[in-house]
Amino acid sequence: MSATVLERLERLPRRNLTVLALRGISTLVPGGWQNQTSPEALISDVLGSDDLDLVQQVRARADELSRARHEGYRRALSLYDAVNRSQKAAGGLRVLANVAGALPLVKRLAVLTPASQTLQAVDLSLKVAAEMLAFTQVNGLPGDSFAAFGDSLREYSGEARVRMAALVCFDALLPLGDNALHRLDGLLGQVGSRELHQLPSYAGMASLLPGRGDAAHLSFMRRGVDQWLGWADGFVGELGLSGQRAVRALETTIGPWHGGMEQLATFLDAFTDTYSHTGVQAVARRLVERAAAEI
């Protein structure tokens, strides 16, 4: 048996590159960010009480809920993991290509590695699609109408503002430039099934995406991104996010960066797992809220 959601939360790193990157980006988001890795602290925060007996009851219930296959909490985590694995694999390849590009004999290798902007766009849209799938796995389809569902989705993304800021900055603004969100639809239009299959995460997620075949999956991703773009555009405007500001925010925690923005994005892709780190925290919070209501 794999670990439950709260066990995963406990095992999250307290201080490494991922945490530093998130802490850096959180300086752009009002309200800040706390690296919540203690299930007990999370439970007593939700419950508004430190009663040990109650906390233990909630924890036992949360573990029971996350062990039930039909409830989808762990399926959401495996989605995040799939995306994260592929991001690291692709990022690692690109780092290798950067290094190899400097060596005269193996320079040709650099040409072979997929680093194009369309691939980056697909990667982002896969992440957004994974986010929506995970949302329905964790929360079901809340509310009786589409409007209520939309409210619920906004509430979820608003709750994880740092998570969304990291997604926007690391996967859109840094690699694709400041007008990334406006170019995204055009870039996705150029994507064929060949590009799609170059991404390792697509193979992992294909069975979870609705529809059959690459074309159906692509159109699902484009529709998902379309919805998300409306929200993300407002978010970027509200916080005044840009590639430059993201780099400066990251420099406060990681240290000075002398390379280009694209290289910074590659570096972050290869060596941090912000997406699954914040994903575990978001799922754990929803799980604890349910467990607290059911004990």
Next chain:
Amino acid sequence: MSRSLRWGIGLLLIAGLLLGAFFFLPFRSWLPGGTVGNVPTREVVNGTLFNRLFPAPQAGEQLVFTQEKRGFSQARLKQGAEVRALLSISDVASSPASRNKFMHTEERLQSWPLVDQGSQASALLVADRFQVKVIGQGSGLDEQQRHELLGAFDLQSLAALNPSVVQAPAIPSGREALPPGQQAPLRLPLPGMQRQAPQAQPSQARAPQGAAPRKPSLFSFNRAKAALEPAA
């Protein structure tokens, strides 16, 4: 066609069928551990039915639904950007232990037992089946405010959702109307059969628990449908 070829083809066919049966039939759902507490999902009331029973938000407040699963529905009561409380209704069928805390309480709200858990949570057990809970968030709610919120739920309609309350008399001729041989649907472990069983099963399995308002609810409608189907 030679004899060995025929044997070969026959064996291949058999092996293919066996493998197909193993990989394509939904055996997975028969394994334990799929649902919470191993309670079959059809015995748990769906969370969709709870949504309309939440209290209507007052001026300046907003109700945002956050989770809806089988046997559970949760919403946040927000004032501006601040979350005031988590409101939820859950079916205790999948968490029988949560019922115990109501045994020793004397407090009542609209005749249902009421319990305070810690300093920010109040819970109400409706019809011995549904737990309604208010958990104060952020700056918190005092006891009075939490109890008022609990009372604002549509508790009467919630009690009427209890499948063990809507008893056979709701449709007196329900069981007799079935043709002989179909009065008690057999529950064979075949995927196709499971679809018939749940409609007639849950209310007959349980003994009546006290008298409660018998409203024609969704469940009696299902029973009527179950009674009509074989005849049509």
